[in-house]
Amino acid sequence: MDSRNSDVIRLAKLIGRTANAVAIRLTNFAAVDPYHQARGIKGMDGGRKQCQPIWDEFVENRESLLFESERILAEKENLTLEEKFEGLFRDIKDLKGETKIREVKMRINQNVFRQIVLSNYSTKCAVSNIDIPDLLVASHIIPWAVNENERLNPENGICLSSLYDKAFDKGLIGITEQFSVVISKDLKMNANKDYYQKYFAELENKKLLLPIRYLPKKEFLQFHLDTVFSKRNN
Incomplete structure (x- = not known):
């Protein structure tokens, strides 16, 4: 949120404001974000009051407003959205009408969510520390299809490598409210195999690499344990 930050400077140029003005506005938005409130970010009284209704509207309607901001x-x-996100749309170029609009919105939002989550974890897998972006996934704790309201919440995302994302998605591993990894009974049935010893044996009770901003929400982690992970432990 510093006026010397290159992203702040770039945004200021795009909207015709000074970097200092943008930095102040960002601080005022941070002051109405519960995470930054807990850090003691105060903002300016007048600016905070202006930002509060905008923040409230965004939090209640993330999907539409995140897309609109992009x-x-x-x-x-x-740029057009197609030009800016060209790589996202190559396989849907022949779609038409509302079907294409829905797919475009979903892919852009997922792309932005991925950027947020990877940045939150310093572009490292929270389990293995792999730091190659092409191998990393913004993994949803509560699955995308289950809760629309939390799809784009950074507290509902963990940066994982493709292997551990798939294992988490299928309930083969879980994460406790203490941010420790647990391994399912289904996966432990393969404990005598080389790949288990190489990729999973050391995960049991391993502490998650914690993000720099938004921690995984404990209620979300418990939901995953109760509804996804539990299916592999019966």
Whole structure:
């Protein structure tokens, strides 16, 4: 949120404001974010009051407003969404109408969610410390299809390598409210195999690499243990 931050400077140029003005606005938005409130971020009284209703609207409607923010940003950059996110749409170029619009919105939102989650974990797998972006996934704790309201919540995301993302998604591993990894009975049935010893044996009770901002929400982790992980432990 510093006025010397290169992203702040770039945004300021795009919207025709000073970097200092943008930094102040960001601080005021942070002051209404519960995470930053807990860190003691105060902001300015007048600015905070202006930001509160915008923040509330966004939190209640993340999917539409995150997409809208990306559309406006692309417009400021003199780009279309198709140009800015070209790689996301190659396989849906023949879709038409509402079907294409829904798919475009979903892919852009998922892409932004991935950026947020990877940044939150310093672009490292929270289990293995792998730091190759192409091998990392923004893994949802509560699955995407289960809760629309939490799809884009950074507290519902963990940065995992592709292997551990799949294991987490299928309930073969879980994460406790103390941020420790647990291994399912189904997976432990393979304990005598080389790949288990190589990739899973050391995970039991291993502490998660914690993010720099938004911790995984404990209620979400418990939901995963109760509804996804538990299926592999009966």
